[in-house]
Amino acid sequence: MDAKKVGRFAVMPVMTGFFIMGFVDIVGVATNYIKNDFTGMSDTVSGLVSLSCFLWFLLLSVPTGMLMNKIGRKNTVLLSFAVTVIAMAVPAVSYSFISVILAFTLLGIGNTLLQVSLNPLVINVVSGDRLTGSLTLGQFIKAISSFLGPIIVAAVAGSFMHWRLVFPIYALISFLAMIWLWATPIEEKKFTDKISLGRTFSLLKDKYILAFFIGILVLVGVDVGMNVTFPKVLMERCSFTLEKAGMGNSVYFLARTVGAFAGGLLLMKLPEGKFFVVSVSIAIAGLAGMIFATDAVLLFVSVVLFGLGYANLFSILMSLSMKREPERANEVSSLLIVGVSGGAVVPVALGAVSDGFGSQGAALVALGILWLYMLLIMRPVMKTSASTRN
Numbered sequence: 001m002d003a004k005k006v007g008r009f010a011v012m013p014v015m016t017g018f019f020i021m022g023f024v025d026i027v028g029v030a031t032n033y034i035k036n037d038f039t040g041m042s043d044t045v046s047g048l049v050s051l052s053c054f055l056w057f058l059l060l061s062v063p064t065g066m067l068m069n070k071i072g073r074k075n076t077v078l079l080s081f082a083v084t085v086i087a088m089a090v091p092a093v094s095y096s097f098i099s100v101i102l103a104f105t106l107l108g109i110g111n112t113l114l115q116v117s118l119n120p121l122v123i124n125v126v127s128g129d130r131l132t133g134s135l136t137l138g139q140f141i142k143a144i145s146s147f148l149g150p151i152i153v154a155a156v157a158g159s160f161m162h163w164r165l166v167f168p169i170y171a172l173i174s175f176l177a178m179i180w181l182w183a184t185p186i187e188e189k190k191f192t193d194k195i196s197l198g199r200t201f202s203l204l205k206d207k208y209i210l211a212f213f214i215g216i217l218v219l220v221g222v223d224v225g226m227n228v229t230f231p232k233v234l235m236e237r238c239s240f241t242l243e244k245a246g247m248g249n250s251v252y253f254l255a256r257t258v259g260a261f262a263g264g265l266l267l268m269k270l271p272e273g274k275f276f277v278v279s280v281s282i283a284i285a286g287l288a289g290m291i292f293a294t295d296a297v298l299l300f301v302s303v304v305l306f307g308l309g310y311a312n313l314f315s316i317l318m319s320l321s322m323k324r325e326p327e328r329a330n331e332v333s334s335l336l337i338v339g340v341s342g343g344a345v346v347p348v349a350l351g352a353v354s355d356g357f358g359s360q361g362a363a364l365v366a367l368g369i370l371w372l373y374m375l376l377i378m379r380p381v382m383k384t385s386a387s388t389r390n
Helices: 003-037 043-071 073-093 097-123 128-156 162-182 197-205 207-238 242-266 272-292 296-310 313-324 326-357 360-376 378-388
Strands: none
Touching (some): 003 073, 003 097, 043 097, 043 197, 043 207, 043 326, 097 313, 128 242, 128 313, 197 326, 207 313, 207 378, 272 378, 313 378, 360 378
């Protein structure tokens, strides 16, 4: 098999990694079910589920970059699949609040390994001029996984394991993906430069990479906060049941899926900067709608707008950062994935806000305030987009 055919074949199992990456988004709907299973739990305490999952992006992203330089990108992705299999097996064997925390801890560790190593691995199987579009299509695949999560949970809610049947299903999919990637040959560039904490964080001296890093913190924090908050808004304002409200996340993820698919095609030709500005503006309109809407239809229209606007922002920031430092792609990826730890902090803070004000509307306002940062980085995104296209 010649190199081109190997490259085309390798794209498929690599892109499957984005589907596994989407499993982390189950934390949103799972948190509400867990709160329902263990009576008397406050929003603040239930936020610990997200904290246990996303904290590892802060602690392990840079060490993962160091590991990736030693064992390679593909092997790091394979390791992430193995950890995910174990994570999803834990609640299937024993279900308690402690086992749930352990499961989401392992899921966070596995997802950290995956998010740090998968984006650079894409570089090995696609050409540089198609990197942004390919990463965006990867986010499309991740969005499909995120979209299906609440649907699977609702579908198996009446099974012998109740909603928890989703865990062994995810374990099986992760195992099959691991075998497929393991059997696929991928040629990787050998890196001689050593990665260290100091060397990796020195990237933040670049004001643009610093701005994009904070952008990732905000993006993921708002995303996880939306996953946890939107179902509660539907229950509070529209008297939805937990099962029906959980499906609200699927509407959000469906919008992200459509947006990522369209973005993956459009970003093959359009400049990232202009696309970023339009996307942020659409998302702002959606957030404003959610803050003020009391009708279910308006709430769903608003979350669709937000999902469409949000869909491509992560991949744009990731791609532009790696294009600024192409020879340090492993370090750039590990640094930016530290920003995914925003998903650990924001849900706990939102829980405290909603508990303090006695309203989920207050949590939405807090998300809106966070989102204003995306307006501040429009200029750096536009400048970097223009310079990397020359």
